[in-house]
Amino acid sequence: MSDEQQLPERSRIVQQHLTDAGITARVRELPDSTRTAAEAAAALGCEVGAIASSLLFLADDEPVLVMTSGRHRVDTDILAGQLGAQTVVMASAKQVRAVTGQAIGGVAPVGHPSPVRTVIDAALAGYETIWAAAGTPHTVMPLTFEQLTALTGGPRIRVAAD
Template sequence: MSEHPSISHFRAVLKERGGTGRIVVLPDSVHTAALAAEAVGCEVGAIANSLVFVGVQHDGEDVPVLILTSGGHRVDTTKVTRTIGLAALERATPQFVREHTGQVIGGVSPIAHPREIRTYLDPTLRQYDEIWAAAGHPAAIFSTTYDELLAMTGAEEIAVN
């Protein structure tokens, strides 16, 4: 059986960016942190959720914002909006997510998007030796470390809750 094209694309970008983790393709979707943690046998907090938001700039223009947060956290959008200097931070529609990441909700990876996305990383993830994140498809995840994820994404570290 051949690999889904979004996973193949992710695999190539992971290698290109120096990622050393392994990609695991599961038989079923792991579109929540709890399902992903159960699938690989780790704490929910060690799952790096890739959450796409619509960032509303002060001039009214919408821009995609990717927040990589611990599966054990909720994003405080009011706090993050102030921290990153936006007028607002709103939930993205599935169409907005797909347009800006090339991936579907539940499978959005921290990398491998058509264009660079303003990305922020929850420093709470630093406490885990191994972090797991989506690999471009709802049934695919990959392992990484905090420092590797920071380097591959070029993210800015911010407290999200």
């Protein structure tokens, strides 16, 4: 059985999206959880800022996936201004699962039942390699900022004061 066939189903879907986009990065399964940016950074031996945390918000009740640097928290007022939204609130775990088909801590930038509007934290551009979840809390994938942008079609925006 190939490494790809041994991946969880949700991660195989993510890997197929990478392949279809012409991105050669491979999904990796880690022995320990990478649910938080700090856990992922420790497991990968990288800076916490290089972790692309996938956070789902509701902007005027419409889902928006924010790929943010693990080095800071999203400021919902700044995000609302960047999105031109009146209200921005964090989605519940149930909403995250319904929209993305993936559990909190494992939400990938792709591989959802239907496309999700995505925006990318400008702070991620400062890292040569960024790491994003790949469908489960135990799987990750290395990407460049350019690959993440191409994969999601998401614009680069500011999501925090730093």
